[in-house]
Amino acid sequence: MPQLAIAKEFLSEYAKLEKPVQKAVQAALDKFAHATHAGLHLEKLSRAEDPRIRTIRINQFYRGVVLAPEAGDLYCLLRVLPHDDAIAWAMTRLFTVNQVLGVLEMRDETQLQSMTGTLRLAAESTPARLFDHVKDTDFRTLGIDDHVLPIVRLLTQEAHLDALQHMLPSLQYDVLVALASGMSVEETWGEVSKHLVNAAKPDRVEPDDLSAAIERTPGQVALVSGPEELEKLLRPPFALWRIFLHPMQRRIAYHDPYPGSVMITGGAGTGKTVTALHRAAHLAGPYDSGAPILLTTYSRPLTAELASQLDQLVENPQDRDRIEVITTGQLASWVVNDRRGDRPVVLPQRDLIGLAGTVDPYYTGEFLVDEWEQVLLAQDITTPEAYLAAARTGRSQGLPRSERRAVWDAVEALRTRLSDLGRWSFLQVADEAARILRLEEGPAVYRHIVVDEAQDLHPAQWRLLRAAVRPAEDDLFLVADPHQRIWQHRVPMRNTGINIVGRTQRLTVSYRTTQEILTWAVRVLGIVSEEDLDGWPDSREGYESPMHGRRPIVRRFTEWSEERTAVVSQVRAWLADGVEPGAIAVAARVNATSDDVANALRSAGIESEPPGPSGGRVQVGTMHSMKGLEFQCVAVVGVQDKVVPHELAIVPLEIDRAAHLESVQRERCVLYVACTRARDRLYVSYSGAPSPFLPR
Numbered sequence: 001m002p003q004l005a006i007a008k009e010f011l012s013e014y015a016k017l018e019k020p021v022q023k024a025v026q027a028a029l030d031k032f033a034h035a036t037h038a039g040l041h042l043e044k045l046s047r048a049e050d051p052r053i054r055t056i057r058i059n060q061f062y063r064g065v066v067l068a069p070e071a072g073d074l075y076c077l078l079r080v081l082p083h084d085d086a087i088a089w090a091m092t093r094l095f096t097v098n099q100v101l102g103v104l105e106m107r108d109e110t111q112l113q114s115m116t117g118t119l120r121l122a123a124e125s126t127p128a129r130l131f132d133h134v135k136d137t138d139f140r141t142l143g144i145d146d147h148v149l150p151i152v153r154l155l156t157q158e159a160h161l162d163a164l165q166h167m168l169p170s171l172q173y174d175v176l177v178a179l180a181s182g183m184s185v186e187e188t189w190g191e192v193s194k195h196l197v198n199a200a201k202p203d204r205v206e207p208d209d210l211s212a213a214i215e216r217t218p219g220q221v222a223l224v225s226g227p228e229e230l231e232k233l234l235r236p237p238f239a240l241w242r243i244f245l246h247p248m249q250r251r252i253a254y255h256d257p258y259p260g261s262v263m264i265t266g267g268a269g270t271g272k273t274v275t276a277l278h279r280a281a282h283l284a285g286p287y288d289s290g291a292p293i294l295l296t297t298y299s300r301p302l303t304a305e306l307a308s309q310l311d312q313l314v315e316n317p318q319d320r321d322r323i324e325v326i327t328t329g330q331l332a333s334w335v336v337n338d339r340r341g342d343r344p345v346v347l348p349q350r351d352l353i354g355l356a357g358t359v360d361p362y363y364t365g366e367f368l369v370d371e372w373e374q375v376l377l378a379q380d381i382t383t384p385e386a387y388l389a390a391a392r393t394g395r396s397q398g399l400p401r402s403e404r405r406a407v408w409d410a411v412e413a414l415r416t417r418l419s420d421l422g423r424w425s426f427l428q429v430a431d432e433a434a435r436i437l438r439l440e441e442g443p444a445v446y447r448h449i450v451v452d453e454a455q456d457l458h459p460a461q462w463r464l465l466r467a468a469v470r471p472a473e474d475d476l477f478l479v480a481d482p483h484q485r486i487w488q489h490r491v492p493m494r495n496t497g498i499n500i501v502g503r504t505q506r507l508t509v510s511y512r513t514t515q516e517i518l519t520w521a522v523r524v525l526g527i528v529s530e531e532d533l534d535g536w537p538d539s540r541e542g543y544e545s546p547m548h549g550r551r552p553i554v555r556r557f558t559e560w561s562e563e564r565t566a567v568v569s570q571v572r573a574w575l576a577d578g579v580e581p582g583a584i585a586v587a588a589r590v591n592a593t594s595d596d597v598a599n600a601l602r603s604a605g606i607e608s609e610p611p612g613p614s615g616g617r618v619q620v621g622t623m624h625s626m627k628g629l630e631f632q633c634v635a636v637v638g639v640q641d642k643v644v645p646h647e648l649a650i651v652p653l654e655i656d657r658a659a660h661l662e663s664v665q666r667e668r669c670v671l672y673v674a675c676t677r678a679r680d681r682l683y684v685s686y687s688g689a690p691s692p693f694l695p696r
Contacts, residue, residue, distance in 0.1 A: 005223050045090055052069065055086060094107050294450070298328055306452065332432075359410050377431050427461075478500070513545055560593075564600050568601055
């Protein structure tokens with residue numbers, strides 16, 4: 001029986017086929033996979049650029065394209081296309097194994113031969129060449145092969161290099177772009193190595209070893225263990241992330257045991273969550289001894305999505321049962337209930353503020369709750385003496401030390417009121433759970449903890465996670481983007497009790513958002529200093545997307561009624577273009593605006609739903625509620641001055657400069673998060689004066 005490999009493009013195309021055609025594909029591949037001599041079902045093409053290219057009949061109108069070995073039994077399923085398109089594509093492609101990088105490469109050989117003549121004519125009248133400064137030996141060291149090198153030597157300008165993008169092997173093109181941009185050989189290798197499963201070059205590369213080359217190209221091709229696995233891959237949902245990981249993601253997710261806690265950072269769409277899911281699956285597999293694993297984040301909608309994705313990824317029920325997917329809040333509640341026999345009943349935040357407003361007429365409820373959560377609980381302050389000595393850097397309201405005793409007494413009164421009512425604050429439960437676990441001896445609750453969206457955790461939640469797992473190999477695997485910090489929980493890494501020094505890695509390639517949207521959205525963040533990141537290891541340097549599309553649309557209106565009508569028209573236009581309703585989202589800074597949009601859509605006959613697991617409707621909500629989600633098309637509305645940033649969210653400059661700058665940056669992050677939910681199309685609108693965050 002043949003061994004099979006499947007290309008990413010094949011599965012992407014298969015997922016878009018009508019069901020009768022999908023069934024025909026399954027039937028053809030089933031016959032092929034079970035054949036003793038697979039080659040009997042394949043048809044050779046006369047005069048194809050690659051003599052190993054074959055096609056397989058799907059039905060009267062469709063054919064599959066297969067790369068067949070000259071020796072051995074590994075067959076790679078490349079494309080599934082209408083008959084003429086399949087033949088045309090197969091005739092022009094040539095597949096090779098890069099002799100330096102060891103990866104499987106594809107080039108449009110017919111187009112390259114045609115372009116060579118054109119480039120030779122252009123070069124005759126221009127003595128200078130684009131790469132005169134690069135030696136042949138450097139090219140070869142970076143993986144430029146002897147077939148591409150003569151073409152490279154004909155290039156006279158970057159426009160000619162751009163024309164070769166879809167003809168050259170992708171990694172070789174990336175090498176040339178890096179060198180043309182002025183990077184040194186060493187810097188170029190640093191960029192190219194991100195696309196390799198191992199940062200070091202393979203010791204030996206066999207030109208005909210397709211199996212080894214495929215294993216080194218996990219982002220584009222995957223080996224299939226047999227007909228049963230192939231059948232599973234061809235069943236919906238067609239989640240490509242389950243199979244095709246970018247080499248850097250795979251390198252991180254399937255790394256040998258890390259010596260301790262590790263943090264992975266990256267911008268929106270770089271695959272942080274996918275990497276976390278694969279790491280959890282890896283820890284649950286044969287690699288480990290059966291110890292319990294926690295996959296967690298701060299919100300229930302996100303954990304619901306993580307659990308659903310994990311169900312797709314981990315098919316072994318025993319391995320899946322080892323991974324618990326709950327929020328940090330649910331973990332805290334379970335610990336308190338399990339250890340104290342008292343299930344905490346959390347008072348909603350609005351009610352908590354209302355209750356706090358009744359304990360002392362001198363202080364508002366908002367101030368007391370904020371002081372409790374962001375100073376006392378944040379710094380783990382348990383005595384009035386410690387509070388008197390504590391720093392309050394970044395607080396939104398000044399407080400002389402002479403008043404702190406009165407504030408302490410007011411917070412204590414609030415705690416007493418809560419206790420009398422049998423209620424807790426949300427963060428109070430996390431603080432108590434952390435205290436309980438810190439005092440315990442014996443085995444920890446978990447052997448491994450994987451945390452998604454770590455930048456939005458409160459210090460009490462960090463203490464809880466630190467106490468729930470013992471410091472050891474692979475104790476904490478954290479993924480975060482400090483530029484997406486949308487809550488007030490600003491936590492310097494040095495204060496989390498978790499040591500990640502020397503164990504941080506960055507993901508820089510965004511697979512969600514086009515380069516056009518990404519470039520625009522990054523400008524929303526402004527200039528972020530190292531101080532703003534609180535020691536979190538991240539930067540936007542090298543952040544890029546391989547996908548290209550339309551530029552974001554930014555529209556100005558005189559008044560909100562016009563803007564509301566326009567966004568309804570925009571949603572209707574996307575639906576008319578064939579975009580599924582569940583792939584469209586509308587985000588606003590405040591609930592009143594998003595509710596107004598939802599009502600307007602309903603009046604226009606377009607049903608909507610709050611952000612979360614899709615029910616097949618347009619999703620409408622606040623910018624905060626869009627966190628962790630992604631959509632094909634996103635409209636961000638109401639992005640005007642005094643709303644973005646929201647006046648109530650900004651600490652006045654005269655009160656506290658540090659807190660003011662922090663609050664402004666947090667509002668930038670909120671807008672950035674909303675905009676980077678878009679994969680293909682981003683529409684932004686405002687009424688009156690624009691938000692100062694909008695790129696000019």
